[in-house]
Amino acid sequence: MKIKVGFGFDVHQLKDNHPFIVGGVKLDHHRGAFGHSDADVLAHAICDALLGAANLGDIGHHFKNTDERWRGISSLILLQKCVQLIGEKGYSVGNIDAMLCLEAPKIKPYIDEMRKNIAEAIGGDIEDISIKATTGETMGYVGREEGVVAYAVCLIQKQQA
Numbered sequence: 001m002k003i004k005v006g007f008g009f010d011v012h013q014l015k016d017n018h019p020f021i022v023g024g025v026k027l028d029h030h031r032g033a034f035g036h037s038d039a040d041v042l043a044h045a046i047c048d049a050l051l052g053a054a055n056l057g058d059i060g061h062h063f064k065n066t067d068e069r070w071r072g073i074s075s076l077i078l079l080q081k082c083v084q085l086i087g088e089k090g091y092s093v094g095n096i097d098a099m100l101c102l103e104a105p106k107i108k109p110y111i112d113e114m115r116k117n118i119a120e121a122i123g124g125d126i127e128d129i130s131i132k133a134t135t136g137e138t139m140g141y142v143g144r145e146e147g148v149v150a151y152a153v154c155l156i157q158k159q160q161a
């Protein structure tokens, strides 16, 4: 078995009266993430972790933010496409561990739905998807609610030829 590790990071600007989609869940909040797609920071960090593990570049390389096909798209679809891309190199997803940095809202009540959405998108087991969160303790752009950040690591695996 060949096992590889990947790391992903993403940040999106927060704006008033904007939808806030994280892990495919629409959060109930007065501010939301701005981007070309649905700006799902968690899905994007996971995409980058998967692509990085397979040495396939990053999300912007595969899904350009000037391409009208991706405008407003659910990032769970982009995640499915990343799983297809690593699949073409013979890899499947082992596990994912992610960290969200956002001041508000509290995401604890949404975490299981996010894990389910991510697991469905990658065609994996919810037990292999971990999502955690921390605030910025009122400091920096996270603390001022100017932005939202996500980090993700993953393992991917394939049988040795």
Ligand SMILES: Nc1ccn([C@@H]2O[C@H](COP(=O)(O)O)[C@@H](O)[C@H]2O)c(=O)n1
Pocket (backbone or CB within 6 Å): 102, 103, 104, 105, 106, 107, 108, 109, 132, 133, 134, 135, 136, 137
């Ligand atoms: N947006 C968030 C941020 C944090 N949590 C949960 O609260 C705990 C305490 O947060 P700290 O920033 O003080 O570390 C943290 O362990 C998370 O479980 C959250 O649900 N949503």
Ligand SMILES: C[C@@]1(CO)OP(=O)(O)OP(=O)(O)OC[C@H]1O
Pocket (backbone or CB within 6 Å): 010, 011, 034, 035, 036, 037, 038, 039, 040, 044, 059, 060, 061, 063, 064, 065, 066, 070, 071
């Ligand atoms: C996902 C893409 C493509 O719609 O756009 P955004 O939603 O702006 O997100 P970003 O994290 O900048 O990643 C890459 C993009 O090309």
